Amino acid sequence: MDKKEIEQFVKQIDEADAILVGAASGMSAAAGHRHYYERDEVFIREYSEYEKKYGFHCTFDGFYYRYKSERQRWAFMAHNNQVIINSPAGQPYYDLHTLLKDKTFFVLTTNQDTMFNQILPEEKIAAIQGDDRFVQCGRPCCDELWDAVELTKKMDAMIDENLEIPEDLVPRCPHCGAVMEPWVRGYNFLEGTRYKKEHEKWQQFVVEHQNEKILFLELGVGRMTPMFIQEPFLNFTYNIPKAFYININPKDALLPKELKNKGMAIHENIAEVLKEAVKMKNNM
Template identity: 60%
Template structure:
């Protein structure tokens, strides 16, 4: 049981649950703020996970979060792959965040689909693969850095092997760096970058999403946006706004402690909840179970 002292907040969470329960279809759009709400803030902050796992890299290279580490210009491939292995093993081995579990319970029994720019596979721990479109890639895969062919390769086992052989200079052995089996170029994590492979898998992710949208566009559809910031609004936020505006039965809800925005044109078809995503989803789950007072 929870007690909500803020009446406006309580009404917002109840409104969220009412829209979820009344919707014929729900499209969730989630970005980095969702994982930040789960406690994984190392992408842009110097949090405990970053210090514990990448503190040695910070001392050597001077960056203070894993995002900067990923785009750092390393002198050698051996150094770069040491960081990639350590960073991605930290991400892939992380516990499933509570907000993801709460969202799963909230959406149980509903007709839903999930669109995400996150690459950390948190959604895949809880939700069925067929209900998720990861449109910015997935750390579980490698691609050829030259994009010489359209195929992805499992990365997880290789990453853990590399992590285990990082030496005191924060390098991996040259002969263990993964290379393309076709052209011999180095492999690359399959995530958004200058060499991101927009091939069969990428098209499949969009096709799954578009099929759901086409099937449900004339129904009472809820667009639920979680943790989308202002860095890449074109992938989730702006399409959600456009579809909400264009589709008569659509409604839009955004949950974000900092960047919850409802355009003037959607004032009658939207709700912005300026609160911590983890708290909102936890409280919404409790409301769904009949536990407020």
């Protein structure tokens, strides 16, 4: 790992008046949450019965499997929700907080796994792709969200030997009777009041600090959805005079030539970069 890159990274954090973090799936992957894509030890421990019954080898396979009933589908989703909600955030999240805790900062994330909520208050986070703590009408017929945590906890406890839940536990909208869905993009995602407020939070942060030295710190954005974090960050950095952009990603870090004097791309493991930055900062 290039020591000079870490020094520059820490320097930019220290000198910034405000920091907007943009974190995507690579951040949680760096923290060890890889069962979404891989047959890792978490998948083997928590989903082996589902693998045996349905033949999928990561939890993303489970999202798209064609179940025969809502009893089966919601059994998987309830169990998955409980695994996510009860998983620890992981050291990279704590290292990031150590680096930022004395700064003015805000976190924009496309992650739905609520890892940041274990460390930060709601007013510091904008979850613009949904949040695993909520469910919505699957139609949707209304602009309402309901608590998913207790709902899925009850369902998870009632999954039987056939990996099904009782019919009366299949969650349904109290207004129209449609089966509920997680409030996450990938289903019939409700872009209602809560969604708009999440966007307003991070956009207001940029407006408030656009005349200051603002750092746009991108962590783990892949090539599937660059439009939610990466493209706005690049545009803001280009147009805001005192802005600086840092992209940390072992595979997909990039820096356009137009920003060669206003940014840096670190092609390293996010967890290792944050760990080394904390060490360096502590030794200053």
